[in-house]
Amino acid sequence: MEREKKTIELESGAGGEKSNSLISQIRKNFAVSRKWKNMQDDGAVFDLGMNNVETPRQGVSTASNKLVFTTDAFIVDPIFFPGGDIGKIAMCGTINDLSVMGAKPIGIGLSLVIEEGFPEEDLQKIVASIGKVSAESGVPIVTGDTKVTERGKIDKIEITTSGVGLAKKIIGNSGAKVGDVVIASGNLGEHAVALLAKRFNYQTKIKSDCQTLTREIQSVAKYLTACKDPTRGGMAAVLNEIAEKSKVKIVLAENTLPFSKETVALSELLGIDKFSFPSEGRFVATVQPKQAKKALQILQKFNAQAKIIGSVEPGKGVFLNTSLGGTKKIDVPRGKLIPRIC
Amino acid sequence: MEREKKTIELESGAGGEKSNSLISQIRKNFAVSRKWKNMQDDGAVFDLGMNNVETPRQGVSTASNKLVFTTDAFIVDPIFFPGGDIGKIAMCGTINDLSVMGAKPIGIGLSLVIEEGFPEEDLQKIVASIGKVSAESGVPIVTGDTKVTERGKIDKIEITTSGVGLAKKIIGNSGAKVGDVVIASGNLGEHAVALLAKRFNYQTKIKSDCQTLTREIQSVAKYLTACKDPTRGGMAAVLNEIAEKSKVKIVLAENTLPFSKETVALSELLGIDKFSFPSEGRFVATVQPKQAKKALQILQKFNAQAKIIGSVEPGKGVFLNTSLGGTKKIDVPRGKLIPRIC
Numbered sequence: 034m035e036r037e038k039k040t041i042e043l044e045s046g047a048g049g050e051k052s053n054s055l056i057s058q059i060r061k062n063f064a065v066s067r068k069w070k071n072m073q074d075d076g077a078v079f080d081l082g083m084n085n086v087e088t089p090r091q092g093v094s095t096a097s098n099k100l101v102f103t104t105d106a107f108i109v110d111p112i113f114f115p116g117g118d119i120g121k122i123a124m125c126g127t128i129n130d131l132s133v134m135g136a137k138p139i140g141i142g143l144s145l146v147i148e149e150g151f152p153e154e155d156l157q158k159i160v161a162s163i164g165k166v167s168a169e170s171g172v173p174i175v176t177g178d179t180k181v182t183e184r185g186k187i188d189k190i191e192i193t194t195s196g197v198g199l200a201k202k203i204i205g206n207s208g209a210k211v212g213d214v215v216i217a218s219g220n221l222g223e224h225a226v227a228l229l230a231k232r233f234n235y236q237t238k239i240k241s242d243c244q245t246l247t248r249e250i251q252s253v254a255k256y257l258t259a260c261k262d263p264t265r266g267g268m269a270a271v272l273n274e275i276a277e278k279s280k281v282k283i284v285l286a287e288n289t290l291p292f293s294k295e296t297v298a299l300s301e302l303l304g305i306d307k308f309s310f311p312s313e314g315r316f317v318a319t320v321q322p323k324q325a326k327k328a329l330q331i332l333q334k335f336n337a338q339a340k341i342i343g344s345v346e347p348g349k350g351v352f353l354n355t356s357l358g359g360t361k362k363i364d365v366p367r368g369k370l371i372p373r374i375c
Numbered sequence: 376m377e378r379e380k381k382t383i384e385l386e387s388g389a390g391g392e393k394s395n396s397l398i399s400q401i402r403k404n405f406a407v408s409r410k411w412k413n414m415q416d417d418g419a420v421f422d423l424g425m426n427n428v429e430t431p432r433q434g435v436s437t438a439s440n441k442l443v444f445t446t447d448a449f450i451v452d453p454i455f456f457p458g459g460d461i462g463k464i465a466m467c468g469t470i471n472d473l474s475v476m477g478a479k480p481i482g483i484g485l486s487l488v489i490e491e492g493f494p495e496e497d498l499q500k501i502v503a504s505i506g507k508v509s510a511e512s513g514v515p516i517v518t519g520d521t522k523v524t525e526r527g528k529i530d531k532i533e534i535t536t537s538g539v540g541l542a543k544k545i546i547g548n549s550g551a552k553v554g555d556v557v558i559a560s561g562n563l564g565e566h567a568v569a570l571l572a573k574r575f576n577y578q579t580k581i582k583s584d585c586q587t588l589t590r591e592i593q594s595v596a597k598y599l600t601a602c603k604d605p606t607r608g609g610m611a612a613v614l615n616e617i618a619e620k621s622k623v624k625i626v627l628a629e630n631t632l633p634f635s636k637e638t639v640a641l642s643e644l645l646g647i648d649k650f651s652f653p654s655e656g657r658f659v660a661t662v663q664p665k666q667a668k669k670a671l672q673i674l675q676k677f678n679a680q681a682k683i684i685g686s687v688e689p690g691k692g693v694f695l696n697t698s699l700g701g702t703k704k705i706d707v708p709r710g711k712l713i714p715r716i717c
Contacts, residue, residue, distance in 0.1 A: 038494050038495070039496070040492045040494055040495060041489050041491065041492065041493045041494075041495060041498060041523055042491065042523070043491040043524075044523075045523050046489065046522045046524065052521070055521060055523075056521055058499075059487075059498075059502045060516075062499075062502040062505065063506045063509055064506060064510055077482055077484070077517030079482070079539070081423060102482060102517060102518055102537075102539050103484065104486045104520055104535070104537050105486065105520045106486040106487070106520045106522045108528060108529065139421065140421070140444060142419075142444060142446030144448040145401075145448070146450055146533060147383050147388065149383060149384065149385040150382045150383065151382060151383045152380050152381070152383075153380070153381040153383060154380060154381070156383060157400075157404075160404045160405075161404050163404065163405070164404035164405045167405055167406075168406055173405070175444060176419040177401075178447045178448045179394070179398055179401065180450060181383055181384070181385055181387050181397075182385075182450050185527075186450060186452075186529070187533065188524075188527065188528040188529065191448075191488060191529065193448060193488075193520075195446050195484050195535075195537035197421070197539060
């Protein structure tokens with residue numbers, strides 16, 4: 034009898050612990066890359082000693098000296114949802130990966146894999162949506178690839194966006210210090226709410242929070258000690274990443290959690306942990322306590338729901354102080370969290 | 376009765392005229408990008424006024440002043456073939472897109488979309504192969520993304536590679552001048568031969584020509600007026616692109632065509648035009664006549680089959696002078712050329 038072959042499981046792509054393990058397994062093969070020290074957080078960083086850089090509508094002309102490079106694959110269901118579509122999410126995702134590192138995006142590489150028979154009208158909507166994000170953010174599509182595959186080789190459309198950006202200073206995930214406060218840029222998890230509601234025919238007014246974060250982050254970049262957008266694996270995954278990389282404990286308070294009533298309700302109805310709900314246009318950051326008020330004031334001009342949600346303490350892990358006086362550990366999500374929505 | 380919806384056809388992804396039309400249609404939506412002048416050939420070019428750049432094992436330290444950025448999606452069948460696999464082809468494809476523009480690649484972004492149930496053993500082979508190309512070429516994987524999708528959402532595995540590179544001087548496709556000679560870096564189309572043979576159970580010793588071209592091109596870069604790797608759409612597509620962009624006519628001679636006997640035989644057997652056969656580790660270039668001999672001598676050290684295959688003349692289009700004294704126009708491939716093999 035043949036030994037059963039091990040196969041890749043769905044939960045290895047869900048942004049939790051199994052994902053990290055799959056990625057480690059893959060990286061073991063890249064000897065050259067391991068020697069390279071600048072594979073950071075959401076993107077790679079190259080030090081440039083540059084002076085003048087030609088960029089479109091970005092106004093980055095002097096003293097930018099780091100190149101940031103990132104890539105992200107998007108295969109989502111549904112491809113159209115309240116507040117956006119796969120094109121918008123792909124653009125925002127990559128622009129945000131650059132933005133949370135403190136970079137200003139200067140160009141996007143757009144790779145489309147389209148299934149034969151995909152409606153032209155739907156493709157048109159998606160590329161119009163990509164064009165809209167490009168126009169609004171001022172980030173051009175500078176290179177791309179378009180493939181069409183036989184029916185059944187792909188489900189409708191897959192988009193991979195890659196991006197390059199320039200930064201004066203990189204914001205990492207390892208810079209959180211004891212005493213810092215934790216800020217959320219708005220209510221979290223609403224991308225998940227919009228997509229899950231659509232999939233389960235649940236009535237809600239919540240739209241995806243999908244948007245670019247460059248201006249928001251640039252406006253407070255100098256105050257941030259760590260920054261990350263809670264996409265796959267949600268707030269649980271990113272706060273654990275910051276806590277682990279910064280070697281600190283993060284403590285949240287239940288009465289200041291950044292979730293709307295609708296998010297809490299849908300989470301309870303479906304039995305899916307709201308801490309694992311992805312956002313596509315929000316970030317969480319740590320800020321030095323003296324600068325927290327100033328940073329918060331600026332962020333609230335972009336989003337009135339921006340608020341302080343916790344503090345950085347000595348220790349490790351992420352914990353929630355409940356309203357009843359208890360303490361609950363917030364773990365990295367395990368297993369298949371939710372349907373593939375980002 | 377509902378009007379029938381227009382859908383995307385398979386041939387729109389085959390690298391021929393329909394592909395160009397689909398890409399134009401997509402680009403119409405990108406207003407910001409149209410204002411941006413540096414979307415070139417196989418990648419985007421950013422002017423950097425830089426002096427010192429930290430790069431891994433590349434030795435590019437001074438006077439590099441252009442950033443080249445490119446992306447490419449790979450969904451191929453079969454994923455393992457004589458001479459390589461989807462991982463090797465994805466790495467070589469992106470490294471070569473940078474290389475044909477005269478750039479030295481400094482980092483690769485690797486995005487994997489894997490179908491649930493894909494054998495771990497196969498994934499291991501593919502990532503080992505990616506690691507091997509990385510090690511041999513000295514180009515690190517610097518960023519990436521790994522997604523796992525439900526069964527049926529993708530066929531086995533899709534890889535999108537993006538890359539950044541640095542160049543002192545960009546080699547374009549528009550620089551060919553009347554009087555230049557056309558050089559092929561070796562026999563062409565053997566990636567197609569290897570994959571088609573495997574798919575149709577045809578016996579051949581030909582292996583895919585899949586390899587990186589950085590060293591080869593860098594060694595003759597100063598002599599080249601235009602350069603391109605004949606992947607999708609093969610030699611027919613790339614020579615037409617050079618002729619069109621350079622506003623010249625390219626004339627080939629039948630007795631110096633860069634095809635092996637096996638390639639010609641398989642082309643005839645399957646009734647697929649050999650001029651449309653993709654290579655994944657070859658290039659065609661135009662060279663000033665005075666420097667042709669020197670360039671050819673250097674290239675023949677890498678590949679004994681490197682040879683002069685034609686000349687650049689006033690006019691437009693690509694033509695073949697046949698052995699019988701006739702002339703045949705070589706058009707951009709139309710329709711579905713061959714199964715998806717690159």
